[in-house]
Amino acid sequence: MGADSGRVGISDAAYRRAWKRAAAYVARMTLAEKVGQVNNPGGQGPCNGTDGVPAIPRLGLPPYNYASDEGLHGLVDPFVATSFPQPLAMACSWNPELALKVYSAVSDEARAYHK
Structure with a gap:
């Protein structure tokens, strides 16, 4: 299932719920949406909606930035x-x-x- 949840300080049940929720989002994404999630053209800083990883409104996912360096x-x-x-x-x-x-x-x- 991925990392050992006990090593990161969360319960196995919470870890399984988060893993299933993430897997459900990924399963519903188009290929273009998946590619968009790993491309961070805005770089660093708080996301203002015009840079960073794009939102996926149909799934209720907001835009965000992550440190790309x-x-x-x-x-x-x-x-x-x-x-x-x-x-x-x-x-x-x-x-x-x-x-x-x-x-x-x-x-x-x-x-x-x-x-």
């Missing part, structure tokens, strides 16, 4: 995001819990930034 240090925006060590450097710590905490913080920042 490399993200080795976390969310790619030096003015609003924490810059973490590169994954290779963190791997040298042999501390998988550290990596989990770092990328949990990255996901929190990304969600807050793109609200």
Whole structure:
């Protein structure tokens, strides 16, 4: 089914619901809509509806932006995001819990930034 839900701090039931919901959206998308979801011409910053990933109104999905550049240090925006060590450097710590905490913080920042 994908990643181990227990490792990311959500219940298996919630993970299965989210996975099924996402799969249902993807199943209903046209090829052009799927391609549109992986193309981010607007780059970074809050989405104003004229850049970024386009909305899919018929499915009730709003437009959004995601960081399209490399993200080795976390969310790619030096003015609003924490810059973490590169994954290779963190791997040298042999501390998988550290990596989990770092990328949990990255996901929190990304969600807050793109609200």
